[in-house]
Amino acid sequence: MNTGLEKQVRRAQRGNNEAFIQLVQGFELQMYQVAKSIVKKDEDCADAMQEATLKAFRSISGLKQPEFFKTWLFRILINECNMILRRRVQTVAITESPSEMNNRLSVAESMDLRTAVLQLEEITRNIVILHYYQGFPLQHIADLLEISEGAVKTRLHRARKTLYEWLADPVERKMNG
Secondary structure (H helix, E strand, O other), X not given: OOHHHHHHHHHHHOOOHHHHHHHHHHHXXXXXHHHHHHHOOXXXXXXXXXXXHHHHHXXXXXXXXXXXXXXXXXXXXXXXXXXXXXXXXXXXXXXXXXXXXXXXXXXXXXXXXXXXXXXXXXXXXXXXXXXXXXXXXXXXXXXXXXXXXXXXXXHHHHXXXXXXXXXXXXXXXXXXX
16 A cells, blocks of 8 residues: 555544545445445445445544555445345345245246355355456455455355356256255
8 A cells, every 4th residue: 555545544543534535535436346246236335335434434543554444444345235135135034925935946047147146155255256346356355354365265266166056057056055
């Protein structure tokens, strides 16, 4: 991270609201792209970005290493996106009738890659989205998620295998899911 950005983070940590606003504005497009690739809906993107920005604003004084501001901010954003997805799944589970569930399972037979990715376990889904849809390097993903680069590679390998199996035989997926 460049020294100018670190200085701006330090100013924000000392209570300079304008410095914080400028920091977040510098990452808005990237934040939107990451949120959109995870939650899909624009209104959910806006909610995730707003909550992530608010949480970052409230806790920036506790950021120990200003050079990791971007990683820290994106970790907060990813967590917010995952919370939105969890709430969405809970809402569907509560409100869905058995016939709606059967219809959804029929639709699952024609699952496309994007939809299949969303069915992956949370951390694996995030890795796939960040790497393949957002172009993040493996080491950057490892830093964001606080895991080793080897763990990122392993999860990507398993995800590719799982996605291949799901998309190659959707009937088998329906029976096992």
